[in-house]
Amino acid sequence: MQKTQIQLPDELYRKVKAFAAQREWSLAETFRRAVEQLFERYPQAPASPGDWDVPRIRRAGWKGLSAHELHEAALEDMSPRP
Numbered sequence: 001m002q003k004t005q006i007q008l009p010d011e012l013y014r015k016v017k018a019f020a021a022q023r024e025w026s027l028a029e030t031f032r033r034a035v036e037q038l039f040e041r042y043p044q045a046p047a048s049p050g051d052w053d054v055p056r057i058r059r060a061g062w063k064g065l066s067a068h069e070l071h072e073a074a075l076e077d078m079s080p081r082p
Contacts, residue, residue, distance in 0.1 A: 006031075 008016065020030040065073070 016027065016030060020027050023030075025033070
């Protein structure tokens with residue numbers, strides 16, 4: 001088991017401390033349970049831009065563009081403008 005430190009805003013710390021006390025849990029147990037729920041809710045890492053795939057929709061309105069061209073246009077739209 002690893003030991004670590006975290007920093008919380010005072011108000012959040014008070015809320016977590018009260019939450020843990022109501023359930024008779026330690027702060028460590030409270031955070032372990034919270035992280036486990038976080039991983040249950042978000043089981044996979046988000047896809048990287050290179051993993052993006054065109055949604056398979058019949059009428060998307062982008063007639064004439066290949067999946068590669070549409071992907072390139074989406075990446076260009078996400079790029080910061082000078």
